[in-house]
Amino acid sequence: MTNLLAADNFNPQLFVDAAHFLADNQHLILDKTIEHLVLSAAALLVATAIGLPIGFWLGHRHRGSFLAINVSNVGRALPTLAIIAIGIAVFGIGFTNVMVALAILAIPPILTNAYVAVDEVEPDVVESARGMGMTETQIFFRVELPLASPLIFAGIRTATVFVVASATIAAIAGGGGLGDIIVDQASYRLDGVIAASLVVSALAFAADGAIGLIQRAVTPRPLRGTGPAAADGAPR
DSSP states (O other), X not given: OOOTTSGGGOOHHHHHHHHHXXXXXXXXXXXXHHHHHHHHHHHHHHHHHHHHHHHXXXXXXXXXXXHHHHHHHHHHHSXXXXXXXXXXXXXXXXXXXXXXXXXXXXXXXXXXXXXXXXXXXXXXXXXXXXXXXXXXXXXXXXXXXXXXXXXXXXXXXXXXXHHHHHGGGGGGGTOOSTHHHXXXXXXXXXXXXXXXXXXXXXXXXXXXXXXXXXXXXXXXXXXXXXXXXTTTSOOO
């Protein structure tokens, strides 16, 4: 069987052609990139709006580990293609269907990391805050949330990379984005497919870096540099 990874099969000219495609089709790439980012941002906003409050509430009450773990496991097990196919019966073909499927993909790491982050805040610190007369709301926002922020953002970063990379699948359901180019080799040829794939990869790295900068900015200085214990969205 031919080894597709062999050095003899590597063709640098493909990347040169992809660069030419990017230069010659800047308007197309820009339009599809904007569609890709809007779709990804919408899915992440929905996932964050659902996952963070539930994770915070369960973590603060130190209950619901069964729920958090099983939501994570179910979310990982559900094939995005299957969700899109089922969603066609509910939302039809288009933006909403794909956005919901991507949000379902993003919820598990966000919810699980939020739960673990708040749940694992040192009990002695929380009890000290209570002893100082803080209310439960004050304890959450002034003690638990700052201490939990590195792990919370680790979950958001994981979800962001998942969504940006997976948003290419929107092309099969009329959701737009760079996937429209990647799946249509007949129209855009291989250089277009490679060019769009490179842009998606760059977007994923850029999104991860941007969330990382926000994570560093909101993390209390003494906690900077500590590695997230559950960056992959799984409780430790």
